[in-house]
Amino acid sequence: MNLQQQERQRVTDNLSQISQLSTRAPTIIPQQQESLPFISYTTENVDRQQKQQEENERKQKLMAEARKLMVPTQESEIKSQLRQLGQPVTYFGESAVDRRQRLRTLLTEHLMQYGRLPQFFKQQNNHNMGNLENEYFLYEGIEQLRAARIEIAKLSLHNAALRVEKQRLRRLTVDALLEDQEVLDEMQKVNHFAIQMSQFGDSSGISRSTISPNQKYLATAGGSGECKLWDIENASLKSSFLGHLTKCHSIAFHPQSLLTLSSQSFANVATASADLSIRLWTLDLDQVEVENLGMLQKSIVLKGHEDRINKVIFHQDGKRLISMGFDKTWRLWDIETQTELMVQTGHSRAIYSGTLHPDGSLLFTGDLGGFGMAWDLRIGKGILPFVGHVKGILASDFSMNGYHIATGGDDNFIRVWDIRRRNVIEKIPAHIKLVSDLKFQPIYSKFLISASYDGNIKFWNSRDWSLHSVYEIQDTKHTSVCITDDIKTMITTGLDRKFVIWQ
Known part of the structure; x- marks a missing residue:
């Protein structure tokens, strides 16, 4: 075989091999599919991870x-x-x-x-x-408490009817455009106060003061534990209340003291002290006078608070007394039987301030945490919280219109609240130190007076809450302020042991 034939045979053989490979090519596909189980294994992992994630979420x-879980407590x-x-x-x-x-x-x-x-x-x-939706958590009270609430409800409804009728008649007879002018005319009376006299009232600072219902006497509560009665006309000592062992924080007159109430009644004056006691005093000014002490009065003691007592208030009916203290409670007392009718909790801090609605239906209490609450005395329920002060509420007073209440505190602010709107309507940066006392003008509430540790006494217009007048006693920390019904006499007390009479 020559070379040409050999070369032709080699080419033929190569083509034959290529042809055989091309015919066997489809058999390679199953070999490529051997990698598919690996893809299926990855999908199973994803499903397992998803199930695990769902289980974790569950x-x-x-x-x-x-x-x-609402686990029962009973x-x-x-x-x-x-x-x-x-x-x-x-x-x-x-x-x-x-x-x-x-x-x-x-x-x-x-x-x-x-x-x-x-x-x-x-x-x-x-x-x-389902039961809790319509359930109240109530304290079990004594039978006298039910009777007291009924009496308070009747009196408050009567007072409210009179107040609303007076306001209705006023709207019919007084032009609304003249009301602002009336307020300005009323406030002109406070433009010219001047110090008439001052008197040392205690061997320690004077905590509180109040004017008697007949407008003739001033009662002071002192840091020494001694309380005193003074004649406003000449600042002379008329009587002393000796019995408390330590500082007195509050003093209050019965609504009919020195008027129709007997001088021998133990309900004429109430005092509260850090010795955990409340004392009810007689007020007989015809007794034999003791040298340097005036006339001493008799007292009975009410005990129940577990910490110092900061405030006492007589209810308008003259039969009940309200007290509040550092044990975070306020209490209702029956004066005639000297019985504790109820103990109300609800505050998380010491209760320092309190005031009664002019109808006698509501009680406001303010604590040292800056929280206040309005309580309905007729049902014993807290009906309106007051949240806004960033420090303790130290002073409060209801306006005679029945729907405004002013509060002052350790944050140096005065806040005016409207209980109809259930909100604060005015925030006043009133002083540069704490607000120690607040008083609306008696009878008409056309202005508000504030006292402070910065030494200032300020008068605020109750129409727009603008500042009207300022009176200052330097280096004096005022603890209380009160004014007579005729707006002719103002009395301030301070930690400097003195009370000051302004005319």
């Missing part, structure tokens, strides 16, 4: 639900639910708190295991929540 939801309900879970009602040495925690743990485990709470727990919880 557990998180169950844990959130477990944290919100011992009988706790034991009943433990019994229904097939658990021992109690273990040896187990306290009520531990038993309740054990029930919570068992319910949580049941929820995590089965994804739901026991059927009996759902039914009881829904039943209890």
